[in-house]
Amino acid sequence: MFPKPAPRLVLLATLLLPWSQPLGAQDAESQFRKSCMSCHTIGAGRKVGPDLKGLGQRRPHDWSSRFIQMPSAQLDGGDATAAALLREFNGTRMPDLGVTAAESLALLKLIDDYTASGKTLGTAAIARQATPEDIRQGQRLFLGLSRFKSGAPACLSCHSAQGLGGFGGGRLGPDLTGASGKLGVGLVSAIENPAFPTMQGVFQKTPLTGEEAFAVGAFLKSIASQPPARTDMAFPVLGIVGLVSGMLLAGRLGRKRFRGLRRNLKPRR
Amino acid sequence: MDIRSQVAMVFHLDKCIGCHTCSIACKNVWTDRKGADYMWWNNVETKPGTGYPTQWENQEEYKGGWVVKDGKLQLRLTAKGKFLQKIFHQPSMPTMDEYYEPWTYRYEDLFTGPEQDDQPTAIPISKVTGEYIDIEAGPNWDDDLGGSTLYARNDVNLSALSEEQRLQLLSIETLVMFYLPRICNHCANPACVAACPSGALYKRGEDGIVLVNQKVCRGWRYCVSACPYKKVFYNWSTGKSEKCLLCYPRVETGQAPACFHSCVGRIRYMGVLLYDADKIQAAGLRPDAELVTAHRDLLADPNDPAVIESARRNGVSEQTLQAARKSPVYQFVKAWGLALAPHPEYRTFPSLFYVPALGPVTYSMENGVALNPTSVDEIFAPLDQARLPMAYLANLFGAGQEAPVRYAMKKMLAIRTWKRAQTVGDVDMKLALAGLREADCDPVQAEAIYRITSLCTFEERFVIPPSHREQAVEVLTNPLERKGASGFGFREAPQRGM
Numbered sequence: 001m002f003p004k005p006a007p008r009l010v011l012l013a014t015l016l017l018p019w020s021q022p023l024g025a026q027d028a029e030s031q032f033r034k035s036c037m038s039c040h041t042i043g044a045g046r047k048v049g050p051d052l053k054g055l056g057q058r059r060p061h062d063w064s065s066r067f068i069q070m071p072s073a074q075l076d077g078g079d080a081t082a083a084a085l086l087r088e089f090n091g092t093r094m095p096d097l098g099v100t101a102a103e104s105l106a107l108l109k110l111i112d113d114y115t116a117s118g119k120t121l122g123t124a125a126i127a128r129q130a131t132p133e134d135i136r137q138g139q140r141l142f143l144g145l146s147r148f149k150s151g152a153p154a155c156l157s158c159h160s161a162q163g164l165g166g167f168g169g170g171r172l173g174p175d176l177t178g179a180s181g182k183l184g185v186g187l188v189s190a191i192e193n194p195a196f197p198t199m200q201g202v203f204q205k206t207p208l209t210g211e212e213a214f215a216v217g218a219f220l221k222s223i224a225s226q227p228p229a230r231t232d233m234a235f236p237v238l239g240i241v242g243l244v245s246g247m248l249l250a251g252r253l254g255r256k257r258f259r260g261l262r263r264n265l266k267p268r269r
Numbered sequence: 270m271d272i273r274s275q276v277a278m279v280f281h282l283d284k285c286i287g288c289h290t291c292s293i294a295c296k297n298v299w300t301d302r303k304g305a306d307y308m309w310w311n312n313v314e315t316k317p318g319t320g321y322p323t324q325w326e327n328q329e330e331y332k333g334g335w336v337v338k339d340g341k342l343q344l345r346l347t348a349k350g351k352f353l354q355k356i357f358h359q360p361s362m363p364t365m366d367e368y369y370e371p372w373t374y375r376y377e378d379l380f381t382g383p384e385q386d387d388q389p390t391a392i393p394i395s396k397v398t399g400e401y402i403d404i405e406a407g408p409n410w411d412d413d414l415g416g417s418t419l420y421a422r423n424d425v426n427l428s429a430l431s432e433e434q435r436l437q438l439l440s441i442e443t444l445v446m447f448y449l450p451r452i453c454n455h456c457a458n459p460a461c462v463a464a465c466p467s468g469a470l471y472k473r474g475e476d477g478i479v480l481v482n483q484k485v486c487r488g489w490r491y492c493v494s495a496c497p498y499k500k501v502f503y504n505w506s507t508g509k510s511e512k513c514l515l516c517y518p519r520v521e522t523g524q525a526p527a528c529f530h531s532c533v534g535r536i537r538y539m540g541v542l543l544y545d546a547d548k549i550q551a552a553g554l555r556p557d558a559e560l561v562t563a564h565r566d567l568l569a570d571p572n573d574p575a576v577i578e579s580a581r582r583n584g585v586s587e588q589t590l591q592a593a594r595k596s597p598v599y600q601f602v603k604a605w606g607l608a609l610a611p612h613p614e615y616r617t618f619p620s621l622f623y624v625p626a627l628g629p630v631t632y633s634m635e636n637g638v639a640l641n642p643t644s645v646d647e648i649f650a651p652l653d654q655a656r657l658p659m660a661y662l663a664n665l666f667g668a669g670q671e672a673p674v675r676y677a678m679k680k681m682l683a684i685r686t687w688k689r690a691q692t693v694g695d696v697d698m699k700l701a702l703a704g705l706r707e708a709d710c711d712p713v714q715a716e717a718i719y720r721i722t723s724l725c726t727f728e729e730r731f732v733i734p735p736s737h738r739e740q741a742v743e744v745l746t747n748p749l750e751r752k753g754a755s756g757f758g759f760r761e762a763p764q765r766g767m
Contacts, residue, residue, distance in 0.1 A: 263366060265419055265420070
């Protein structure tokens, strides 16, 4: 499941974006990359959701168009095909992305075009089991100790998580300790192609590679069972400890300073 | 050889009665101003004591003067490279606590107090806050508190004394003290001048007086830290540093400075010294034990033709050279070896020298009647039995070396004995003459020392050459510039008739 605020944010972003004009193929592709690619590919295999190659042959266009516009209506409305898909993909619901009818048709055309030409869009999820090496690398990427190839900022800049040390990470985004539980199988693709508008602004220009997203996902999975990072007390405590040790150091460095003479006069015997 | 002239001074401590007239004269003339309240360009300290500011001799803390490091003279305050590091914060400066919080009294209370059973009093109020203060320190606290044991015991110069000697200093029967009047030493190698980042301090070429240019001073206060005698003061009102200017307006007109002029005990002598500026650096590098000799070697013989020639080349006037030949300071310091600079180990080569004080005359008493002495030792205690240990004076005047102090004291003692043999007659003349010889003295020299010590006239004490300021002024401005433009005549045109 997506974290709660995500659909609202997606909706907001949808309203803000100037999508009123009919979409060309170029626009449809960019929208696919933005909104669909975190869960779907065209011809590159399954991710969170099904591979969309040949969708036009599998389902009627009007059904697909309605599903794309408002998946919840069909999922909750007792549609048999939708219910079967939900079961097939372990109960992962497609969120309502606020796609208009025109956009949905453009997207379906895009899918048809790709199917016809045999090109693929998107990359399939890495299927192998995460190794301890992956987890370690994921932690290093999260902390910024290893840089992302694209030069994207480390996760730490905005997110905190368990196991990062006393200072934790940033507070702009949510604590990611439980992210793997919330996102489930969508975790890695959510990292690779984030559907969150705040993250999109940053990662669209500097996307993560599949390997990097897999490693970070592996790290987040490894800490999923732990309680969220508690940095609320650690930060002030570390601050006080730092201040005191800084003052002690300054006092030590300046121990030969002038401390006044008259008041320190002692009756000599 | 680079001979320069220096107005130099000798203070004869044997004659100082500690009346502080000098301090008051100076205060009235120069430092009775806002921001200068706490400045005592001239002060009189009770020794042993901590002085003013408190423990000014403690260079471990105040970091004044020069030290030899890697074969070079260097300010103790800071190395050249680290100079700017401390420019906004002088960590070794005396604080107000080491001086004192200046105060006055609320005199108007005496007139405006309500009618009551008791006399009204003028309470002390701080000149800093304007509030009542409980006075904790003053410019002469050692003395005002009767040389309290606290202050006397913390005299830095006592470091060379044994525990026993210190106890003896403070026990009532052997209690001893003397006065040490201090002004700026107008050093030949002044640390304050060397430390000033603005170049505001300078040593005058014509007479060696060290001054602070008030227009250039930026108040960095390196001079305050660097002066080992703590004789540069910071004026909190003007934001500039100030110091003793040896009353140069008086000296330029042939008068002695105010503190010299007003001295009741006539302890102060002033005269010209010629010194060789080329030798200063080498002298400053000599080890502590040789500093007194090195300092005396700097001083040039005013009768030596080579010296006169070099002085003339430097523009020293004939009258200054004449004054140098009559200088009482040259006699005291170089010819007689009686006067010693304070703390030569600071390596600033002061132009102020002190004749150390002898102990009191002792008598044997019986039934309240003084007995005729049977030996010299009964009149004047021998140096080694003096109440003030030689080690103390050696720390003060000899950079820890007893020999120069001992030499001066021995000579003074011999002259006193000889004079007593002459005037009182209770000392064997042969013994007295033998004593003179032993003290590197003869009756002629002894008589000269006796005269300048006891019977000196004003002109003998102060041999101040004319400064020829009129010539100096001519270099800068044309004295005839205003001739015909002002002077005699009417300031306003007369009006007559209608």
